[in-house]
Amino acid sequence: MNFVDWFRAWLLAHPLKPPAEHDAACYTIEVMQRVRALHQPATRPAAILHWLSWPQLSFAAAVATMAVVLVTMVSLRHRTFQLARAVVQDARVIEALDESPLEPSTQEQDPELLAREAAFVDALQLAEVQPGASSSDEQWLEETVQLLEQLDEDVPPDSSGSAS
Amino acid sequence: MVDSDVATIQAVLRGEIDRYAVLVNKYQQPALRLAFSFLGNYEDAKDASQDAFVRAYQALGRFRRDAKFSTWFYRIVVNICKDAWKRRARRPHIVAQVGAVQCATPDGVTMFIDVDDPAAGPREQLANRELGRRLSDAIGLLPMKQRTAFLLHHVHGLPLDEVAPVMGCRTGTVKSHLFRATERLRVSLAPWIAQGGHG
Numbered sequence: 157m158n159f160v161d162w163f164r165a166w167l168l169a170h171p172l173k174p175p176a177e178h179d180a181a182c183y184t185i186e187v188m189q190r191v192r193a194l195h196q197p198a199t200r201p202a203a204i205l206h207w208l209s210w211p212q213l214s215f216a217a218a219v220a221t222m223a224v225v226l227v228t229m230v231s232l233r234h235r236t237f238q239l240a241r242a243v244v245q246d247a248r249v250i251e252a253l254d255e256s257p258l259e260p261s262t263q264e265q266d267p268e269l270l271a272r273e274a275a276f277v278d279a280l281q282l283a284e285v286q287p288g289a290s291s292s293d294e295q296w297l298e299e300t301v302q303l304l305e306q307l308d309e310d311v312p313p314d315s316s317g318s319a320s
Numbered sequence: 321m322v323d324s325d326v327a328t329i330q331a332v333l334r335g336e337i338d339r340y341a342v343l344v345n346k347y348q349q350p351a352l353r354l355a356f357s358f359l360g361n362y363e364d365a366k367d368a369s370q371d372a373f374v375r376a377y378q379a380l381g382r383f384r385r386d387a388k389f390s391t392w393f394y395r396i397v398v399n400i401c402k403d404a405w406k407r408r409a410r411r412p413h414i415v416a417q418v419g420a421v422q423c424a425t426p427d428g429v430t431m432f433i434d435v436d437d438p439a440a441g442p443r444e445q446l447a448n449r450e451l452g453r454r455l456s457d458a459i460g461l462l463p464m465k466q467r468t469a470f471l472l473h474h475v476h477g478l479p480l481d482e483v484a485p486v487m488g489c490r491t492g493t494v495k496s497h498l499f500r501a502t503e504r505l506r507v508s509l510a511p512w513i514a515q516g517g518h519g
Contacts, residue, residue, distance in 0.1 A: 159506045160474075167475065170448065178352065183366070184344045187373045191340055194378070 272310055279303050325389040329380060344373055347390065350476065351397050357471045358401035359408075360460075368404050372397040388482070395486045398468060405464070451512070458508035466501035469494050 282303060325346075331339040351372060355365035376383075376396050383392055459467060465487070472483045473494070484491045 159509075160502055163474065163502075163505075166451070177362070178366075180345065180348060183348050183352075183370070184341050187344045187348075187370050188338070188341050190370070190374050191377050192337060194374075195337065 275307070275310060279307055326385055329383060329389065332377075333380060340377055343389070347393060348373075350390075351393070354394060354397050354471070354476055355401050357475060358398070358467075359404060364404060364408075368400045369397060372400050375400070387485075391482050391485050394472070394478070395488065398472075398486060402464065451509075454509055454512055455505070458505050461508070462501050462504060466497045466504070469497035470501040470505075473498055 283300070325343065328339050328342050332343075348369065351369040352365055355368040355372075356362065359365050359368060372393065376393050379396075383389065459470065462470065468487055469483060472478045472486060473480065478486065480491050480494055483494045487494060487497075
């Protein structure tokens with residue numbers, strides 16, 4: 157007897173049996189429940205409503221988002237107009253008062269102090285002049301001494317006390 | 321028998337859904353055993369065979385009247401079992417088991433080949449149990465196509481011209497798979513058979 161014949165004989169002597177815990181009636185009921193569930197009408201409307209509901213929800217969300225964006229843009233534009241109008245009004249007020257806040261005021265300075273500063277600048281410019289430009293060194297020295305004396309006279313006694 | 325299946329299918333397609341229970345009652349045992357031989361687990365086999373019945377119901381309109389319902393349905397069962405096998409990505413612990421229900425393994429795998437033979441002596445029962453264990457290991461090591469052909473033809477008794485449409489190949493290809501599977505099993509079981517264990 158070859159292997160195949162022996163094996164077939166062995167299987168014929170020991171036929172297959174289903175597992176002992178198998179319940180044929182319960183098995184059929186479970187399958188038929190799943191088959192009937194494919195035809196239940198309640199499932200279709202629920203599924204259709206499920207698919208119909210999401211565009212409505214998306215549309216509502218889109219409308220709300222557009223409204224928020226619109227309100228934000230309008231409020232920003234309104235505030236910008238208000239700010240521009242206030243700037244224009246302030247400029248008109250400044251123009252009416254004839255004030256120039258960007259230029260420094262020279263009228264508030266002391267005239268004596270300005271004269272002294274001008275004399276000091278002249279003395280410095282004269283001192284920086286080249287010696288060869290005058291007729292002679294002696295004349296240049298005399299003029300310098302005179303200028304220095306004049307400066308000593310212009311300087312108040314409080315500031316020259318420490319030098320003497 | 322085929323005509324009765326066709327009449328039942330026509331009734332179901334006309335809207336008599338409850339008539340489908342006739343087909344479920346008729347084919348649940350072979351479907352369950354076929355799935356069990358692939359998956360080696362009762363719960364998995366039950367789920368797979370029930371899925372096959374539901375899928376067959378959904379595709380009942382595409383069933384050709386000139387074919388056998390059993391062949392068409394077994395092909396669905398085999399395809400579902402192959403998918404379940406790939407998803408599980410592990411071998412069954414036992415493909416075939418010899419012995420009484422009390423011999424179930426601790427992980428809950430129940431018997432596949434019930435050879436609780438009261439007429440056999442203790443020595444013969446022991447030999448059959450050992451053969452079942454070795455056979456389970458050997459079948460589990462076969463490639464899927466060889467295993468499918470071997471189980472459908474030798475274990476479930478389907479003729480070759482019915483195994484071919486179930487596997488979706490020619491009869492000659494089925495013969496080739498069967499020859500290779502038999503050779504592998506012969507080599508695997510040769511030491512045990514040489515010792516005279518098969519009685």
